[in-house]
Amino acid sequence: MKLLYFAWVRERIGKAEEEIAIPAGIETVSDLIAWLAARDEGGARAFNEPEVIRAAIDRTHASHDMPLAGAQEVAFFPPMTGG
Amino acid sequence: MKLLYFAWVRERIGKAEEEIAIPAGIETVSDLIAWLAARDEGGARAFNEPEVIRAAIDRTHASHDMPLAGAQEVAFFPPMTGG
Amino acid sequence: MITVRIQREPFDVQAEATLLTAGATDVGALVTFTGLCRDEGGRLLALELEHYPGMALEEITRIAEETEARFELEGLTVIHRHGLVAPGEQIVLVLAAASHRRAALQAADFMMDYLKTRAPFWKREHLTDGTLGDWVQASAADDLDAARWQRDETS
Amino acid sequence: MITVRIQREPFDVQAEATLLTAGATDVGALVTFTGLCRDEGGRLLALELEHYPGMALEEITRIAEETEARFELEGLTVIHRHGLVAPGEQIVLVLAAASHRRAALQAADFMMDYLKTRAPFWKREHLTDGTLGDWVQASAADDLDAARWQRDETS
Secondary structure, three states: OEEEEOHHHHHHHOOOEEEOOOOOOOOEHHHHHHHHHHHOHHHHHHOOOHHHOEEEEOOEEEOOOOEOOOOOEEEEEOOOOOO | OEEEEOHHHHHHHOOOEEEOOOOOOOOEHHHHHHHHHHHOHHHHHHOOOHHHOEEEEOOEEEOOOOEOOOOOEEEEEOOOOOO | OEEEEEEOOOOOHHHHHHHHHOOOOOOOEEEEEEEEOOOOOOOEEEEEEEEOHHHHHHHHHHHHHHHHHHOOOOEEEEEEEOEEEOOOOEEEEEEEEEOOHHHHHHHHHHHHHHHHHHOOEEEEEEEOOOOEEEEOOOOHHHHHHHHHHHHOOOO | OEEEEEEOOOOOHHHHHHHHHOOOOOOOEEEEEEEEOOOOOOOEEEEEEEEOHHHHHHHHHHHHHHHHHHOOOOEEEEEEEOEEEOOOOEEEEEEEEEOOHHHHHHHHHHHHHHHHHHOOEEEEEEEOOOOEEEEOOOOHHHHHHHHHHHHOOOO
């Protein structure tokens, strides 16, 4: 599964993207956030306030309770400030 | 007092403007409309539905119960359709 | 800064926008509303716009001043044409600049509602069959649109 | 007709308006919303607009399709820039054409509210003192603006 990070999430985790094999037991966006936060220091910095993190699954906005099954690309980012 | 007419009010009364001496007893916009409607055929045609007529006194919108005292220019016209 | 003009000639939206925002550094939102003449299904040759020359500029300026008092604007330009206007041509321009988008959008909306119901202009149709058509009837919807701003002071 | 573009280059509002209305005879109202970079009291050198390239065009197209489904439009153009934008420069353009003015005004309003809250773009400040500033915080007011369209289906 491809993970993408944008804006301060990208800066805090220290990379723009990575390829991961999704660990057993990780079923939802929320599970993945918790796993990334626990994985290393960068993850902890990026995801220490999981409630403000937005996610997209395969380029569509996704809530934290969305299942990851079948997802090819998951992105994490702060609330949008375009327009 | 100068009277101005616009759009179909102008067409029906048959003139764009006129100068009148305001007759005794004519105190409000409404009185003036009734007087014009009774004055001649053109007036009757222009003012046969007084409730749809809009008026301005000295270039400011005026309701039918506004007094004419001191007015120099009174205009009559249909509801506006600009914009 | 309020600019109001009544003119027979077409206007240049881009030039007016440039004028309005020249030197401004606190404009975050620029809204232009351009009212155009429709062809009414091919029936219309032109619209004739009659106006009350003595009052039109004064009244539109009053509406513009109300708009400026009501919304936090950096600038407001209003241009209304008179004379003959063919389908596809411009009739009216409202240009509102503000720091924030809601003020600019609402100012254009408010300005147009009041222009429709208060500016002393009347439209008459000239038809493609060569005849003179009717005077355009004022729309009850326009009165309702304008009344919104009295009902709801915050919207 | 929907046109959506994501680009680094500035856009030409007049050229986009001409494209959108070329040949149209039933357009009575054309609204342009241009979002510009403010200078934040002289503090700001530029805004850096980061975006999610794979998603931005898709998401803005989805919002544009919702806008078109919701309002009676004759055309809708949306352009969003990315990269560095200096104060006074353009960030975003929404152009809505309709037969009637309320549809065009509301479409621009709706489109902007959803662009602000759903388009995957993030702004970061570059400051005049040469330092890199903060990421711009999402505004609660923008969320409330977007929520209006769910509360009131007719407004």
